[in-house]
Amino acid sequence: MRRTPNTRLADLFRLTGWSKGELARLVNRQAAAQGHPQLATDTSRVRRWIDVGETPRDPVPEVLAALFTERLGRVVTIEDLGLRRPGDAGKRPSAYGLTWPPRRTAAVLTEFTGMDLMLNRRGMVGAGAALAAGSALSDALHDWAGPPAGPSHAAHPADPAGLDRYEAAPVGAEEIEALEHSVEVFRAWDAARGGGLQRKAVVGQLNEVGGMLAYRHPDALQRRLWGVAANLAVLAGWMSHDVGLEPTAQKYFVIAAHAAREGGDRPRAGEALSRAARQLVHLGRPDDALDLMQLARSGMGEEALPRTRAMLSTIEAWAQASLGHGQAVRRLLGEAEELFVSDRADVPPPSWMQLFDEADLHGMQALAYRTLAEHEPAAARRAERHARRALTLRDGARGRSRIFDQLTLASACFLAGDPDEADRSARLALAAIGENSSHRTWDRLREMYRLTGAYANHPPIQTLRTDIEQSLPTPHPA
DSSP states (O other), X not given: OOOOOOHHHHHHHHHHTOXXXXXXXXXXXXXXXXXXXXXXXOHHHHHHHHHSXXXXXXXXXXXXXXXXXXXXXXXXXXXXXXXXXXXXXXXXXXXXXXXXXXXXXXHHHHHHHHHHHHHHHTTOOOTTSOOOXXXXXXXXXXXXXXXXXXXXXXXXOOXXXXXXXXXXXXXXXXXXXXXXXXXXXXXXXXXXXXXXXXXXXXXXXXXXXXXXXXXXXXXXXXXXXXXXXXXXXHHHHHHHHHTTOHHHHHHHHHHHHHHHHHTTOHHHHHHXXXXXHHHHHHTTOHHHHHHHXXXXXXXXXXXXXXXXXXXXXXXXXXXXXHTTOHHHHHHHHHHHHXXXXXXXXXXXXXXXXXXXXXXXXXXXXXXXXXXXXXXXXXXXXXXXXXXXXXXXXXXXXXXXXXXXXXXXXXXXXXXXXXXXXXXXXXXXXXXHHTTOOOHHHHHHHHHHHHHHXXXXXXXXXXXXXXXXXXXXXXXXOO
């Protein structure tokens, strides 16, 4: 079979600034430190990896992933390097390393979290990577979104490559129940204080679960364990997004979708992808978000509860609002309200949906209308009404969401020509924002600050602008 260059490895290699000889020496040194002193990589072998797509033997792929991760200051996996693993002969990774054979999910999860923890310890950030486009995600996962493989699929053991068998251990129902409880604790902390303070703990717990998934468990336990993995991966992604580690967050959302599918939970997989769509809207890429929402909806099938589908409609409405598509926004938000009230609660919502309550419904409606008001000023009043309702209903433990509601209300009031009311809401947000580790709250504050420019000569707003300028942290360099 005629080989082709490994362009992904070549692109990352160019970013490192290494010569081929330097990389060969680093591989030999790292492999020896890991107990493989017999490895003898040279310049010509590195050239064959890059120029003709030759796949190195174990342990070289894992060694390369570790070296590139350390050099580039962001997580780089074997899939990111365009390399195959043992048993994957004839299969090339997808364009962005977003899909892998089902049996590989636990190994990918464990490898990625291990690299993330290594970077966390060394104080590095993932600013150098690029986000995949929503269309690329959709294309890569198109076949994956088909019918689930069934219960027997979830019971297959994970490929042990890349897993630490010393750390991994089989678990029983009590251990899984404790893991499920830990997810709830982490989720509550994230909602209250933002993702910055507990992200490392969530990633570490997810790494442990990846090891557990290396073992064959009874079907029911294996499905629950995959559910824990999916929930932790969504949290790791959301916390990463919350602190500005955007490519890392996107990879966790994709891992979460894979893990949910392994456990046969299609709605959970779709919700994980909807998180990636929300991330893309936040980053100013609504077209990409809409591509991803289409996949999230189709991947859920008919199993999703009305409340879950209502949540998806609000996310899609926010993306449409960013594009100024008012008719679509109103249709989707009306659909969300109808779905929400049609949920008779005869089927208990899954744990990951319990945070989407009536306050969240109004909060997302407020955000969509506030975004639309940049294109249709009349939408500002609707945003204001929904934001006030969200604040009335909002649980006091949801500190981050409350800040978002206050900033949405302040922005809506500025857009509606009511600077005095905007000032009151903005100051409530400003008083609480320092107690939260969410970088996204500061992003929203900057958006609101932009709107204050129209009232810069109004004395109370002059003072507010000064106070915001003094409070804003310096943005991290990209």
